Amino acid sequence: MTGANCALVVGIAFGFAALCGARRGIRVTAGLATLVAFIVLVSPEPSVVRAGVMAAIAMLGVLLGRIGAGMSILSASVCVLLVLDPWLAASLGFALSAVATGSLLLFAGPLADGMSRWMPAPLALALSVPLAAQLACGPLLVLIEPTVPLVGVLANLLAGPAAPAATVLGLLACLALPFPVLAQGLAAIAWLPAAWIAGTADLSARLPGASIGWVEGMPGLIALAATGAAIGIVIAARRHRLQRWAGWALVVIVVVVVSAGPFRTLIDRTRAPDDWAIAACEVGQGDAVLVRSGEAIMLIDTGPEPAPLAACLDRFAVDRIDVLVFTHFDMDHRGGAETLVGRADLVLHGPIPDAEAAAMIAGFTESGARAQEVSAGQSGALGECRWRSLWPRPRDPVYPYGNDASVVIDITGCRVPDAIFLGDLSAQPQRSLLASHAIDRTYSVVKVAHHGSADQDHSLYEGLDAAVALVTVGENTYGHPRDEILELLREEHAIIARTDRSGDVALWRDGDGIRLWRSRGEDG
Helix, strand or coil: CCHHHHHHHHHHHHHHHHHCCCCHHHHHHHHHHHHHHHHHHHCCCHHHHHHHHHHHHHHHHHHCCCHHHHHHHHHHHHHHHHHHCHHHHHCHHHHHHHHHHHHHHHCHHHHHHHHCCCCCHHHHHHHHHHHHHHHHHHHHHCCCCCEEECCHHHHHHHHCCHHHHHHHHHHHHHHCCCCHHHHHHHHHHHHHHHHHHHHHHHHHHHCCCCEEECCCHHHHHHHHHHHHHHHHHHHHCCCHHHHHHHHHHHHHHHHHHHHHHHHHHHHHHHHCCCCCCEEECCCCCCCCEEEEECCEEEEECCCCCHHHHHHHHHHCCCCCEEEEEECCCCHHHHCCHHHHCCCEEEEEECCCCCHHHHHHHHHHHHCCCEEEECCCCCEEEECCEEEEEEECCCCCCCCCCCHHHCCEEEEECCCCCCEEECCCCCHHHHHHHHHCCCCCCCCCEEECHHHHCCCCCHHHHHHHCCCEEEECCCCCCCCCCCHHHHHHHHHCCCEEEEHHHHCCEEEEEECCEEEEEECCCCCC
């Protein structure tokens, strides 16, 4: 549910009242009453209420023909909402709603006037709305994901004409529920514009160069806000000197931001230790662990998203993967897979649960990789090392797929510290793994199962007797890693390295034992 849908409903009600000859006050009242009913219909969740309030403010400003009045109402509404719910001050969604509304009131008109000097006025007006929203909201969005969409304005322009049809037809279908045949017919027709919007979004996201990386955090917000201001001045300003200065400022900002990525990668590469043998990547709430033996590279899982994985591979100067392991097919373990299509030689994986997972593996094989489903007892080489699959059991009816059928793999027999990677196994399959006697040694390093969940078998960790425990974890709502497993690891005198606190973690062996490097922070 967006503010645009709310504004459309208000506009329809306002226009219908106007056709009936109603005075302006009655028109506005009819629009707002319709908006309230629309919010109740789609369910008054916080995001829906925010969108409705902001749409009402924007429509009042536009319909009354007084942008200043609209901004006054917006400011007053924001103050009232913050008094009623101070926690909204920390809500990015609330900030985006307010900023988007203000941008339409303040910037859409000047941008349309500026663009109309070198394109048809109707096209300039159509472009001004999504452009104003993107320039204003972009700086806040980089706090969520440090990327800038390059085709967002065009995608919104293409999808825009379908939005009114989808909204109106969907609303009519809801109102026609007492007449099932009519409601189903309207819903079927509404599918066409809705499918156009979804297809446009999907295609624009898949286009090469659809977005570019940007600076993270507050520096990124400031840089993109300055970029947006410069673009707005170049388009809307009527003084050529002001346009030239804004144009040069825009060039400088873009050059600095674009060069910051490669420069930061170069700095990160100089910081990463040259001798690393195992590297746990900071990819958020997910797994992505590199193992290097000589020139051979193994990657165990890919994390939840492509961008963090690609950044980690850059930091450790990894261009190609000799052995790629998918322990299982949950998104936090395979979400970054597209980064590696065409860059992996051998893909090892556990039981395939569905057609989506099968299609992902097929994508690797079509790009030249070999794929192999592994189970307990299989093994192979990684440079000077040997890898073994210790779990799952072949065609196991008890644990057919998912967390408890995670591929558990170990690396031994070389200069890489002996290590075992437990996927997302819970306590019961951990006990079954221990009972199978597949684990016939102790290890220097253990990748703790399931991001440090509490559902772990203590006897397994006691038997592993690892000196270093890697906990691959990010911000989450599950309480990972749980105190129970952390206390157990401390009792076993293991050094705990968490990617949420330490960033990237690297290990290697030298004459004095195992070395541990953290890109930031300490775990205590």
